[in-house]
Each structure stands twice: as C-alpha cells, then as structure tokens.
Amino acid sequence: xxxxxxxxxxxxxxxxxxxxxxxxxxxxxxxxxxxxxxxxxxxxxxxxxxxxxxxxxxxxxxxxxxxxxxxxxxxxxxxxxxxxxxxxxxxxxxxxxxxxxxxxxxxxxxxxxxxxxxxxxxxxxxxxxxxxxxxxxxxxxxxxxxxxxxxxxxxxxxxxxxxxxxxxxxxxxxxxxxxxxxxxxxxxxxxxxxxxxxxxxxxxxxxxxxxxxxxxxxxxxxxxxxxxxxxxxxxxxxxxxxxxxxxxxxxxxxxxxxxxxxxxxxxxxxxxxxxxxxxxxxxxxxxxxxxxxxxxxxxxxxxxxxxxxxxxxxxxxxxxxxxxxxxxxxxxxxxxxxxxxxxxxxxxxxxxxxxxxxxxxxxxxxxxxxxxxxxxxxxxxxxxxxxxxxxxxxxxxxxxxxxxxxxxxxxxxxxxxxxxxxxxxxxxxxxxxxxxxxxxxxxxxxxxxxxxxx
Amino acid sequence: xxxxxxxxxxxxxxxxxxxxxxxxxxxxxxxxxxxxxxxxxxxxxxxxxxxxxxxxxxxxxxxxxxxxxxxxxxxxxxxxxxxxxxxxxxxxxxxxxxxxxxxxxxxxxxxxxxxxxxxxxxxxxxxxxxxxxxxxxxxxxxxxxxxxxxxxxxxxxxxxxxxxxxxxxxxxxxxxxxxxxxxxxxxxxxxxxxxxxxxxxxxxxxxxxxxxxxxxxxxxxxxxxxxxxxxxxxxxxxxxxxxxxxxxxxxxxxxxxxxxxxxxxxxxxxxxxxxxxxxxxxxxxxxxxxxxxxxxxxxxxxxxxxxxxxxxxxxxxxxxxxxxxxxxxxxx
Numbered sequence: 191x192x193x194x195x196x197x198x199x200x201x202x203x204x205x206x207x208x209x210x211x212x213x214x215x216x217x218x219x220x221x222x223x224x225x226x227x228x229x230x231x232x233x234x235x236x237x238x239x240x241x242x243x244x245x246x247x248x249x250x251x252x253x254x255x256x257x258x259x260x261x262x263x264x265x266x267x268x269x270x271x272x273x274x275x276x277x278x279x280x281x282x283x284x285x286x287x288x289x290x291x292x293x294x295x296x297x298x299x300x301x302x303x304x305x306x307x308x309x310x311x312x313x314x315x316x317x318x319x320x321x322x323x324x325x326x327x328x329x330x331x332x333x334x335x336x337x338x339x340x341x342x343x344x345x346x347x348x349x350x351x352x353x354x355x356x357x358x359x360x361x362x363x364x365x366x367x368x369x370x371x372x373x374x375x376x377x378x379x380x381x382x383x384x385x386x387x388x389x390x391x392x393x394x395x396x397x398x399x400x401x402x403x404x405x406x407x408x409x410x411x412x413x414x415x416x417x418x419x420x421x422x423x424x425x426x427x428x429x430x431x432x433x434x435x436x437x438x439x440x441x442x443x444x445x446x447x448x449x450x451x452x453x454x455x456x457x458x459x460x461x462x463x464x465x466x467x468x469x470x471x472x473x474x475x476x477x478x479x480x481x482x483x484x485x486x487x488x489x490x491x492x493x494x495x496x497x498x499x500x501x502x503x504x505x506x507x508x509x510x511x512x513x514x515x516x517x518x519x520x521x522x523x524x525x526x527x528x529x530x531x532x533x534x535x536x537x538x539x540x541x542x543x544x545x546x547x548x549x550x551x552x553x554x555x556x557x558x559x560x561x562x563x564x565x566x567x568x569x570x571x572x573x574x575x576x577x578x579x580x581x582x583x584x585x586x587x588x589x590x591x592x593x594x595x596x597x598x599x600x601x602x603x604x605x606x607x608x609x610x611x612x613x614x615x616x617x618x619x620x621x622x623x624x625x626x627x628x629x630x631x632x633x634x635x636x637x638x639x640x641x642x643x644x
Numbered sequence: 645x646x647x648x649x650x651x652x653x654x655x656x657x658x659x660x661x662x663x664x665x666x667x668x669x670x671x672x673x674x675x676x677x678x679x680x681x682x683x684x685x686x687x688x689x690x691x692x693x694x695x696x697x698x699x700x701x702x703x704x705x706x707x708x709x710x711x712x713x714x715x716x717x718x719x720x721x722x723x724x725x726x727x728x729x730x731x732x733x734x735x736x737x738x739x740x741x742x743x744x745x746x747x748x749x750x751x752x753x754x755x756x757x758x759x760x761x762x763x764x765x766x767x768x769x770x771x772x773x774x775x776x777x778x779x780x781x782x783x784x785x786x787x788x789x790x791x792x793x794x795x796x797x798x799x800x801x802x803x804x805x806x807x808x809x810x811x812x813x814x815x816x817x818x819x820x821x822x823x824x825x826x827x828x829x830x831x832x833x834x835x836x837x838x839x840x841x842x843x844x845x846x847x848x849x850x851x852x853x854x855x856x857x858x859x860x861x862x863x864x865x866x867x868x869x870x871x872x873x874x875x876x877x878x879x880x881x882x883x884x885x886x887x888x889x890x891x892x893x894x895x896x897x898x899x900x901x902x903x904x905x906x907x908x909x910x911x912x913x914x915x916x917x918x919x920x921x922x923x924x925x926x927x928x929x930x931x932x933x934x935x936x937x938x939x940x941x942x943x944x945x946x947x948x949x950x951x952x953x954x955x956x957x958x959x960x961x962x963x964x965x966x967x968x969x970x971x972x973x974x975x976x
C-alpha cells in the first residue's frame with residue numbers, strides 16, 4: 191500500500207459561499223478547561239442520525255463510568271455509555287436542542303469521579319501510537335468504533351462505524367479529516383487540534399487504514415495557523431497531509447470539503463464513498479484513537495461556550511448529558527444583553543429554549559448571541575438581485591425555492607432541485623431584503639419529502 | 645378556605661436575561677439591504693447626473709426635479725391606495741425617477757416628464773404589486789408610453805431646439821444625424837458627452853465610471869452589460885465590415901444610449917434574469933436587438949425597446965436556465 195499516493199487534489203476551495211465575520215476571538219486560543227463532574231447527566235437515547243438505542247439499565251441500577259447503558263440495534267444507530275459513575279434514574283422525556291422530543295436516561299452521580307487533569311490525561315493525554323497498522327486489523331478497528339458509540343462530532347452525528355467500514359462495496363482511496371470549523375464563533379476543534387494533535391493523527395491513521403485509504407488529508411482553514419502547525423508537527427512520518435484551505439463558509443460541509451481537497455463532486459443524493467472518499471471530523475478521529483488503542487467509549491467531548499452573551503467564554507471538556515445551563519454558569523453566566531442561546535454555531539445551530547437541554551455527542555458549541563447580533567431589519571419583497579444565487583454553495587436558486595415553498599408549488603420546487611439544499615443558510619445571511627430564504631426552503635423540503643412517498 | 649388559596653401564583657420568573665428562539669441562521673449581513681442597493685445606484689448615477697447638468701444646465705435640473713417629484717408622489721399615492729405604508733424609504737422610486745429623467749431629451753415638455761413618471765410608477769410597478777413584482781423596467785415603461793403618446797416632442801426630431809441657448813441642443817443627435825445625412829460625429833465628443841441626446845446618455849465616460857462602480861460593488865450583475873456590449877460589438881463589426889461608412893464600432897458603443905442602457909437600465913435586477921447563464925442570454929439579447937433596430941429600423945436608437953422586449957423574456961429565460969446543482973442533477 192502506498193501512503194504517498196498521487197497528490198492530485200483540489201484547489202483548497204469551492205465555488206461561491208460567504209465570508210461572515212469569524213468572531214472566533216471570544217474563545218480562540220483559550221486552553222481547554224475540564225468541567226467539574228456534574229451531579230446529574232441526562233443522556234438522550236438518540237444522539238445520532240439513524241435509529242435510537244435501547245436502554246440496557248433499569249431505574250435505580252448502579253452504573254460504573256464507561257458502562258454501556260444503551261445498545262444500538264439498527265445498523266445506523268449508536269451505543270451509549272455512562273460518562274459518570276452513579277445511579278440510573280427512571281427514563282424521562284426531554285426536548286433536544288433541535289426540538290425533537292426524546293426518551294432519555296438520567297444518571298445521578300455518586301462516589302468519586304475522575305476529574306480535572308486526570309480526566310484530560312485519561313482522554314487525550316499520554317502516548318498515542320501512530321504506526322500501529324500491524325497490531326489492529328480493519329475489522330477490529332470497525333468493531334472498536336461500533337462498541338465505543340462514536341458518531342460524527344462535527345455536528346451531524348452520523349454513526350462513524352457506518353463510514354469507517356472495511357466491508358464497503360465502494361473502494362475508498364482517500365480519508366478526509368474535517369478540521370475546518372467554518373461556523374463563526376466556534377473554536378472547539380481548533381483548540382483540540384492545537385492541544386491533542388497526537389490523538390487526532392493516531393485516529394486518522396487507524397481510520398484511514400481501516401477503510402483502505404491510500405491518502406489521508408486533514409483539511410484546515412487558513413485562519414487556524416496554530417492548529418496547522420501543531421498537526422504538521424504531530425504527523426511526523428505517518429504521511430498524513432495537512433491541507434490548508436481557504437477560510438470560507440461552508441468549507442466544513444462534507445461535499446465542499448471533498449471538492450476543496452480532492453476536487454471531486456459528490457453526486458446529488460450520493461455519499462462521499464461514491465467518489466472514493468471517507469470523511470470524519472478531527473474530534474471523531476481522536477475518539478477513534480481512544481476507542482481502538484485504549485478500548486474506551488465516547489463519553490466526553492470538547493465544547494466551546496462562546497459569544498458576547500457569555501461572561502467568560504471558554505473551551506471546555508465536558509461529559510455528555512451535562513446541561514447547557516450548567517456550562518453557561520461555569521463560564522460566569524449570561525451577560526445582561528444575552529438574547530439567544532444557540533446549540534452549535536450561529537449559521538446552522540439550533541436555538542435552545544430550555545437551559546436544561548443536555549449536551550449530546552453532536553454539540554460542538556454553545557453560542558450565546560446578544561441583542562445587537564440579532565438586530566435584523568424586517569423582511570421586504572424580493573428584488574431578484576441574485577445575491578442568493580451568487581452565494582449558494584450548491585448552485586441553486588434559493589429565492590425560487592423559497593417562492594415554491596411559500597406557495598406550495600412542489601413542481602417548481604422539484605424543478606429547482608429543492609432536496610439538494612443542505613440548509614447552510616448562506617442565502618438568508620446574504621439576502622438584502624432579509625427574506626428568511628433557508629427557513630422557507632426547510633419547510634419546502636419537508637413538504638417535498640412528505641409528498642415523495644405518495 | 646381563605647382568600648390566599650384562591651390567588652393565582654405568579655409563574656416563576658426566569659433568572660437572568662430572557663432569551664428567545666428562532667430557526668437558523670441567527671445572523672444576517674447587516675451591510676446588505678435593499679435600500680443600500682438603491683443608494684448604490686444613486687451614487688453610481690452621480691457622474692451621469694453631473695455630465696447632464698454640465699451639458700444641459702437647467703434643462704437637466706428641470707427634468708430631474710419633475711420626474712423625482714412625480715415618481716415619489718405617485719409611489720406614495722399608489723401605495724396608499726393598495727393600503728401599504730408608502731415604502732419610499734427603500735429608494736426605488738427615486739432610482740426610477742432619476743433614470744427616467746436621464747432617459748428623456750432636454751427638450752421634453754414638462755407634462756411628458758410628469759406623465760412618464762406617473763405611468764412608470766403606476767403601470768410600470770404598482771399595478772403588478774409594487775417593488776419586486778414588475779415584469780418590465782418601470783422607467784422604460786414610462787418612457788415608452790410618452791414616446792408613443794407624444795411622438796413629435798419625444799421622437800428623433802424632438803431632441804432638436806433651434807432656438808436653444810445651449811449649442812448642442814440646436815443640433816440633431818449623433819445617431820439621427822448619421823441615419824439621416826450620414827454625418828459621423830467625432831469620437832471625442834461622444835466620449836466626453838458634448839453631443840445632443842437624452843440627458844444621461846451623451847457622455848460615454850460618465851456612464852463607464854458609474855457603471856464600473858455598480859459592477860465592482862456587485863449591485864449590478866456584470867454579466868448583463870458585458871454580454872450586451874459583446875453582442876453589440878460583434879454585430880457592429882459585421883455591419884461596419886460589410887459596408888464601411890465611417891460609423892465605427894466605437895461610434896456604435898459610445899453613441900446613443902448603449903452604455904447608459906447597459907449599465908443602468910438593463911441591470912435593473914427585478915426585470916432581469918436571476919441565473920448567471922440567464923443574465924448572459926438576456927444581455928446578449930438586448931445588445932442584438934439594439935443593433936438590429938439601429939441598423940434596420942426607422943428609429944435611430946433602440947435601447948428602450950430592446951430592454952422592454954427582453955424583459956418580457958425574463959421569466960422564460962429563468963425557466964430555461966435553471967443551473968445544474970453541485971453534484972449534478974437529482975435522479976428523478
């Protein structure tokens with residue numbers, strides 16, 4: 191196998207897209223802080239794309255840290271583990287940040303917990319072997335990922351074992367690792383790349399080996415020079431490349447990252463595997479390394495709590511299931527002018543109504559916006575200026591899609607390929623008339639999907 | 645049972661600031677507004693307005709004052725009739741007024757300017773449902789209405805006023821002079837603007853400065869003037885190549901309203917196509933029609949009719965040029 195395969199590649203960017211103010215200054219460069227172990231964690235039974243997991247603990251049952259509490263049964267589903275030691279409570283219904291109601295297992299923490307520097311060392315510290323190809327075979331790596339309940343940590347939360355699968359019928363030539371973090375404000379991945387590059391490199395190497403990739407490329411936007419330097423230093427003789435990409439939203443979209451790195455277009459309705467690419471986030475790779483090398487499940491993640499609405503923005507290492515409110519309190523609470531709490535970044539994140547909402551595997555950040563961020567003029571009529579067409583990374587005509595959605599014109603929506611939209615929001619961000627374009631399109635997609643079955 | 649138990653307990657107040665929810669994206673580009681686009685057009689018109697004031701003095705002041713006043717008043721009245729708050733703040737009526745004024749000859753009677761403005765806003769825009777809904781460029785609708793209604797005052801001959809104090813107004817427009825008597829205007833005059841013609845069209849230099857500003861600011865889609873001028877150049881080359889007559893390609897480009905139309909009239913976003921390919925077709929269509937009218941029709945100039953004609957094709961062009969999305973077409 192050649193680890194120095196052809197260097198044919200993309201141009202580090204894609205067509206169209208936008209340049210919103212990065213606003214990374216709030217939490218950029220702040221060392222990851224380990225949050226104190228909470229008294230209670232709430233773990234929704236579905237934190238991923240696909241099916242929910244089945245609980246395997248009963249109420250009042252003692253659980254140890256890392257113990258399996260939910261089993262993924264469908265192929266596209268994922269296991270769940272206890273991030274703290276304690277007692278399981280009765281299953282409750284909670285509302286996730288994205289508005290879905292979901293059954294959840296709460297665990298009341300009891301006894302001594304691993305905390306502070308010990309927890310950091312346990313998760314990201316120590317030695318990470320970067321040449322362990324001979325030790326693990328691809329099937330073993332796949333099963334370790336499955337057992338650890340790893341999902342994509344970039345936000346989409348697609349189960350990783352489905353992607354890092356040696357039995358795939360489509361040959362994979364390149365593993366692309368997503369270190370773009372193109373959402374404004376967010377700095378969690380940036381800080382992880384700076385502080386734990388060895389775990390990322392080790393995980394990428396294992397994942398790349400498992401899928402049979404000839405080439406492993408970590409794509410990082412050029413506004414993160416420290417992360418790029420850190421990864422390059424850590425990559426050593428592994429042959430893993432670090433591609434410096436143009437800072438542009440949505441560079442971290444998987445289709446656009448693949449275009450920027452290997453110059454292939456994932457066909458509409460297709461998967462990265464269709465163009466011979468497997469793709470995963472940097473945090474996911476670190477979790478893969480931990481799962482394979484140390485046989486440990488995914489129980490903690492790095493979350494960035496940021497924005498002008500937080501008193502002291504921070505990058506945090508947190509257990510899954512801790513509440514959004516606790517994280518905000520850990521960062522000094524909300525400022526007086528805080529106006530909206532967003533789970534994720536401001537472009538695609540979900541506004542959180544209830545501060546008890548738990549952090550899940552897909553929570554990359556908590557962005558708290560203030561009143562002045564949200565001062566948007568009332569929307570006016572479309573003057574067909576075409577700004578949305580100029581910025582749409584999918585090459586669509588957003589104003590036509592919004593019009594089709596608003597009038598319920600499904601044939602117009604289909605003619606304009608409404609299902610190709612992945613809701614990045616570049617159109618609504620750029621619209622001079624402040625028309626909620628992507629919001630309309632979202633409604634239209636739901637309508638089109640409902641009618642497709644008939 | 646005491647009164648106390650009947651009292652409704654106030655809901656617990658959330659501690660700290662109240663936060664709201666909304667669907668993403670949570671940010672918008674505050675620098676881009678419809679008003680800012682209209683202001684951009686007015687800024688881009690400054691060189692053209694200055695050249696009009698310089699060459700036509702009070703005639704330019706008079707036309708612009710009438711058109712601006714009537715357009716704004718008509719916008720207010722028609723919006724009120726439709727039960728809408730007068731949306732004068734968006735600046736679109738002002739843009740229509742100035743562009744209409746600049747497309748009129750200095751000699752146009754006051755009632756032509758006033759009726760043109762009323763028709764531009766009323767029939768050109770309000771009747772379709774206001775800003776963003778009109779099919780045709782409002783200023784050109786008003787211009788066409790008065791040109792047909794008052795053919796004598798606004799036809800080619802109407803531009804000339806032998807009694808005028810202003811020298812250039814005593815002469816025929818360059819295109820008319822060429823069409824009727826084969827007189828070829830000097831390129832320098834066409835470039836500078838010291839010829840007779842509609843107020844805003846005479847100076848190629850002013851149109852180029854304002855137009856380039858609009859394109860660089862991306863307020864105007866550069867594809868429209870680019871394809872329009874390219875099409876006009878190709879046809880002009882054929883024309884002058886087949887029968888050399890002194891009226892060169894540059895005369896075609898700098899003379900008449902081609903540049904003013906390319907940068908300020910054809911680029912009206914509402915009545916031009918949305919898609920990039922559509923904008924190329926639209927611009928090329930206008931350029932071709934302008935040249936066909938100039939060369940083969942009785943009219944010396946054809947920008948207005950060419951724009952209106954292609955405006956009519958805009959919905960069809962949009963439909964024909966749905967772009968292929970990233971990753972090819974969905975399998976349907």
